[in-house]
Every structure is written in C-alpha cells, then in structure tokens.
Amino acid sequence: MLRQDEWDEWYDNLIRAFGGVPEAAEERELWNALTELDRSIGAWDGDECVGTAGAFSFRLTVPGGASVPAAGVTMVSVAATHRRRGVLRSMMRRQLDDVREWGWPLAVLTASEPAIYGRFGYAPATFHVNAEIDTTRVRLSVPPGTDDVRVRYAKPADVLDACEAVYARLVPQRPGMVARLPGWERLGLLDPESDREGASPLQSVVAERDGEVVGYARFHVKPEWDAAGPKGTVVLRDVQALDPAAHAALWRFLFGIDLTSKVHARGRPVDEVWQQLVSDLRRCEPRLRDSLHVRLVDVGAALEARTYQAPVDVVFDVEDDFCPWNTGRWRLSGDAKGATCERTEDAADLALSVRELGAAYLGGVSLAALGAAGRVRELRQGALTEAAVGFGSPVAPWLPHGF
Numbered sequence: 487m488l489r490q491d492e493w494d495e496w497y498d499n500l501i502r503a504f505g506g507v508p509e510a511a512e513e514r515e516l517w518n519a520l521t522e523l524d525r526s527i528g529a530w531d532g533d534e535c536v537g538t539a540g541a542f543s544f545r546l547t548v549p550g551g552a553s554v555p556a557a558g559v560t561m562v563s564v565a566a567t568h569r570r571r572g573v574l575r576s577m578m579r580r581q582l583d584d585v586r587e588w589g590w591p592l593a594v595l596t597a598s599e600p601a602i603y604g605r606f607g608y609a610p611a612t613f614h615v616n617a618e619i620d621t622t623r624v625r626l627s628v629p630p631g632t633d634d635v636r637v638r639y640a641k642p643a644d645v646l647d648a649c650e651a652v653y654a655r656l657v658p659q660r661p662g663m664v665a666r667l668p669g670w671e672r673l674g675l676l677d678p679e680s681d682r683e684g685a686s687p688l689q690s691v692v693a694e695r696d697g698e699v700v701g702y703a704r705f706h707v708k709p710e711w712d713a714a715g716p717k718g719t720v721v722l723r724d725v726q727a728l729d730p731a732a733h734a735a736l737w738r739f740l741f742g743i744d745l746t747s748k749v750h751a752r753g754r755p756v757d758e759v760w761q762q763l764v765s766d767l768r769r770c771e772p773r774l775r776d777s778l779h780v781r782l783v784d785v786g787a788a789l790e791a792r793t794y795q796a797p798v799d800v801v802f803d804v805e806d807d808f809c810p811w812n813t814g815r816w817r818l819s820g821d822a823k824g825a826t827c828e829r830t831e832d833a834a835d836l837a838l839s840v841r842e843l844g845a846a847y848l849g850g851v852s853l854a855a856l857g858a859a860g861r862v863r864e865l866r867q868g869a870l871t872e873a874a875v876g877f878g879s880p881v882a883p884w885l886p887h888g889f
C-alpha cells in the first residue's frame with residue numbers, strides 16, 4: 487500500500503530507472519490519477535524509495551469472451567544503486583501473493599526486457615506487428631460496401647464517447663483486450679508535444695454508416711520534403727472498426743492522405759485486416775514483437791474461466807516453482823460452452839510448467855509449437871494435438887494499448 491504523499495518520490499524512482507527523462511506534465515498527471523495506491527508496492531531503504539511495482543485491476547478478455555480479473559503489473563523499477571540484490575524478486579513475491587489473496591486468477595504485464603519475467607512464471611502470450619507501409623507502392627483492395635461508409639474528420643475529444651462505444655463492443659470479441667476502467671479513455675487522447683517528434687497534434691476521423699459511428703482512427707501526420715517532393719508519414723495511433731467495410735474505409739483513408747507516402751503502424755494485431763487487403767505485404771515491412779506476458783496465478787480458476795474451441799479432456803502435470811500452490815496434476819475438461827479444472831490423482835497426459843500454460847492461455851501460442859520445442863511433454867499419445875486445438879483461438883489475441 488502506497489500513500490498518496492509518497493507517490494512523487496515513488497514515481498521519480500521509476501522514471502530514473504527508465505533513464506531519467508521526465509514525462510510531460512499531462513502524462514505524469516494521468517499516471518498519477520490511474521495509480522491504484524492500495525495495489526502498489528514500494529521498497530524503501532530507510533526513507534529512500536528504491537523499488538516500485540504497481541498493479542491495475544484489469545478485466546481481460548479470454549477465449550470465449552469472458553472478462554476475467556487480471557492484475558495489470560506495471561511501473562516496476564529498482565534503483566541502480568540497489569540492483570541485483572533481490573529487490574525485484576521480493577516485490578514479485580509480495581505482489582503474486584497479494585494477487586492470489588485478491589482472488590484474481592491472472593497477472594499480466596508488458597516487459598521492458600522479455601528476459602526478466604520468465605523466472606516468475608510469466609510468458610509472452612500475445613504478439614503485435616509494427617509496420618512501415620509504403621503507400622506509394624502498396625495497393626488496397628476493398629470489399630463491397632466500403633463506399634457506403636463516410637469518413638469524416640472530428641476532434642478526438644469531441645467524438646470520444648462514440649469511439650469508446652465502438653471500443654466497448656470490440657472488447658469481448660478479441661482475447662487480450664482490456665475493458666476500460668474509469669479514466670483510461672484519456673490514454674488514447676494523451677498528446678504531449680514532447681512526444682510528437684515533429685509530427686502534428688493528434689488527429690482523428692470517424693467512420694459512419696447511416697449516421698452511426700462504426701469505427702475510428704487516431705493518427706499524427708509528420709510532413710517531410712526532399713528534392714523530389716513530399717514524403718510525409720502517417721503515424722498511426724489507433725484504428726478500430728466494427729465491420730469489414732468500416733475497416734477498409736479507414737485504411738483507404740489512411741493510405742490516401744495527400745503529401746504522405748508511408749503509414750507507420752505500431753502495436754497492431756497480428757491478424758489485422760489490412761494484411762488481407764494489401765497488394766504487397768513485403769513492402770509493409772511487418773515486424774513481430776512480444777506484447778502481453780501472462781502468468782496464471784490460480785491454474786484451476788484461470789483454465790475454467792475460458793472456453794475451448796474443441797472438446798478437451800486432459801490431465802496436466804504442472805510445475806510452478808514460484809507459486810507452488812499450482813504445482814501438481816489438474817484435469818481440464820472443457821469445450822466451447824465451458825470448462826472445469828480440478829485437482830486429480832489420475833495419470834498425467836501432458837507435463838509442462840506454468841509458463842507454457844500462460845503462453846498458450848489466450849490462444850496466441852500453440853501448445854503443439856511448445857511441444858515441438860520440447861517445452862511440453864506428451865505422456866498420452868494424441869493429448870498434445872487435442873489440447874493444442876482446444877486452446878486455439880480463431881481471432882489472434884491482442885493487447886490494444888500499453889500500461
């Protein structure tokens with residue numbers, strides 16, 4: 487538990503651990519407002535703050551569409567004067583014990599360095615794509631109905647409610663999405679001048695059909711000229727849409743902004759529609775990155791909270807050094823309607839650690855791929871394929887924003 491009057495020193499420790507460049511006042515104020523003090527941990531050496539860790543009370547969409555309580559682990563730092571003495575380890579210990587006590591089956595985070603969190607049972611479970619799309623060479627083929635969608639400029643704050651309504655409809659449709667907590671809608675509008683690197687203030691358009699908002703895009707434009715003429719960049723912040731024609735109308739708009747020749751997209755879903763509409767994926771230069779790391783805090787409750795796209799009846803032999811309450815055999819029986827997961831004395835079908843379950847949990851990493859890498863051991867023939875198919879997701883999991 488952190489006190490409000492400790493927050494500034496606590497947050498300064500975090501900023502310093504990330505290099506010490508101050509955040510813009512509006513950004514700092516937002517994170518101050520969003521910090522959940524009663525879920526935050528400070529490590530103190532005397533009266534000096536030397537370690538920080540926070541948690542947001544997220545609800546995360548899991549395969550099947552349920553919204554599951556998850557600790558959004560955040561703001562982790564240790565002062566360089568106190569590094570590699572086990573301060574992080576002690577904060578992770580305290581935090582995961584707390585999350586268990588709160589009764590939340592999951593903890594999730596995005597890592598500054600992916601190598602840090604595996605030892606605490608986290609594993610990359612969602613991925614995203616960064617792309618540099620050459621819009622002078624790449625053509626878009628749009629589906630029927632695209633011309634029925636009107637794209638119009640609007641100030642981001644003026645259409646916030648309509649955009650939030652679109653977002654809320656999308657949350658249950660894709661694993662990895664996070665339901666909005668009060669205040670979090672402000673994150674999408676955050677626009678400090680110091681972060682723009684020569685680009686415009688935040689711009690936005692909404693896509694409308696019959697007067698109803700069916701999608702939106704937020705972006706900056708970074709003008710640039712050379713001897714041959716204009717070569718500006720559209721820096722995409724977000725695009726969300728409810729149907730194929732709305733998606734296509736927004737992407738067509740983004741591809742066509744005058745005096746630009748590139749769309750720079752960051753943190754997009756690995757299966758986003760533009761990849762199926764473009765004439766030349768290579769000239770989009772897609773690059774894959776890990777995004778959300780998942781930790782099953784309560785294996786039984788977590789596996790029961792999601793559904794399985796094909797029937798599964800397997801016994802997992804789970805190893806969990808950091809949270810030993812998960813260690814042992816669990817029988818998971820589930821299908822597209824629901825699941826039970828209980829302790830069992832039956833013989834195991836698959837042996838793995840809690841990390842492999844975390845990786846596969848949202849349907850973005852195949853248990854079969856983990857098995858091929860030797861990270862899941864198949865003890866009953868056929869069990870690996872059965873589980874891999876069941877755990878899959880027709881929609882790639884995706885985390886829509888950092889935290």
Ligand SMILES: CC(=O)SCCNC(=O)CCNC(=O)[C@H](O)C(C)(C)COP(=O)(O)OP(=O)(O)OC[C@H]1O[C@@H](n2cnc3c(N)ncnc32)[C@H](O)[C@@H]1OP(=O)(O)O
Pocket residue numbers: 503504559560561562563564565568569570571572573574575576595596597598599601602605
């Ligand atoms: C969710 C988020 O907020 S991500 C942000 C994480 N924060 C940062 O990256 C800010 C800069 N870095 C730091 O503040 C610190 O170096 C931290 C928080 C990463 C590590 O804190 P420390 O107190 O030094 O870690 P601690 O001593 O407890 O180490 C625990 C284990 O993690 C390992 N470890 C620590 N940092 C790293 C790293 N960057 N890469 C790989 N392993 C690491 C240690 O070697 C140790 O390994 P062991 O289990 O084999 O003994």
